[in-house]
Amino acid sequence: MIRENLEIVEKNIAAACKRAGRDRSEVTLIAVSKTKPVSDIRQAMECGIRVFGENKVQEIRDKTAEITEPLDWHMIGHLQVNKVKYLPNVACMIHSVDNKKLADEIEKQASKAGIKMDVLIEVNMAHEDTKFGLSPEEVVDFVKEISPCEHINIRGLMTIAPYTEDPESNRGYFRDLRLLKDKINALNIPGVNMDTLSMGMTGDYEVAIEEGATFVRVGTGIFGERDYSKQKL
Ligand SMILES: *Cc1c(COP(=O)(O)O)cnc(C)c1O
Numbered sequence: 543m544i545r546e547n548l549e550i551v552e553k554n555i556a557a558a559c560k561r562a563g564r565d566r567s568e569v570t571l572i573a574v575s576k577t578k579p580v581s582d583i584r585q586a587m588e589c590g591i592r593v594f595g596e597n598k599v600q601e602i603r604d605k606t607a608e609i610t611e612p613l614d615w616h617m618i619g620h621l622q623v624n625k626v627k628y629l630p631n632v633a634c635m636i637h638s639v640d641n642k643k644l645a646d647e648i649e650k651q652a653s654k655a656g657i658k659m660d661v662l663i664e665v666n667m668a669h670e671d672t673k674f675g676l677s678p679e680e681v682v683d684f685v686k687e688i689s690p691c692e693h694i695n696i697r698g699l700m701t702i703a704p705y706t707e708d709p710e711s712n713r714g715y716f717r718d719l720r721l722l723k724d725k726i727n728a729l730n731i732p733g734v735n736m737d738t739l740s741m742g743m744t745g746d747y748e749v750a751i752e753e754g755a756t757f758v759r760v761g762t763g764i765f766g767e768r769d770y771s772k773q774k775l
């Protein structure tokens with residue numbers, strides 16, 4: 543089933559790129575494997591997938607301990623300050639930076655590990671109470687505030703759009719996230735040159751690609767429905 547699902551997702555990605563006049567190589571598929579067993583990840587690897595997304599630090603740690611092949615692991619979920627120390631040299635990018643305390647801890651731990659951590663700023667485009675992320679109005683000041691951190695590479699912006707049956711209803715949020723990235727780049731903040739937009743999930747990744755996504759995060763569309771009762775905290 544995973545192979546068939548991946549074929550469908552790949553076809554959809556290629557078609558969305560074509561509609562938008564974009565090259566397929568501009569978009570990276572992150573296979574969101576949270577709650578899913580290592581055997582599912584191995585099946586996706588057999589289909590050529592090398593980029594995975596998880597939303598719990600413990601789950602990334604467990605899975606990377608078991609799967610030692612070189613893969614890119616993305617931390618896409620809300621991150622507690624006290625868990626940051628586990629991520630250098632485990633996750634290649636953190637998609638969910640939305641407060642100064644978290645950024646300071648990433649700076650500290652990345653410095654300790656002697657690396658520069660790629661991060662995205664999470665933006666709550668629809669101002670949903672239930673979601674993490676900065677409101678769009680706060681992003682420029684936040685980027686200016688953390689831009690001096692020498693061990694943080696601010697690669698771009700991430701959003702989780704509202705859950706919807708109609709992907710078109712999220713198009714405006716994706717477009718506005720792209721415009722926000724362009725606006726920040728135009729400010730020429732020292733050390734900041736964003737090239738990444740992480741947006742689009744199973745329900746809306748094609749629209750997100752049409753609006754400029756460089757990472758799409760697809761879970762259900764590849765691995766099927768999730769059973770959260772099996773997820774460790
Ligand atoms: C779970 C999750 C996804 C994948 O969601 P699907 O709808 O299953 O594709 C994408 N992004 C984040 C941040 C997630 O937590």
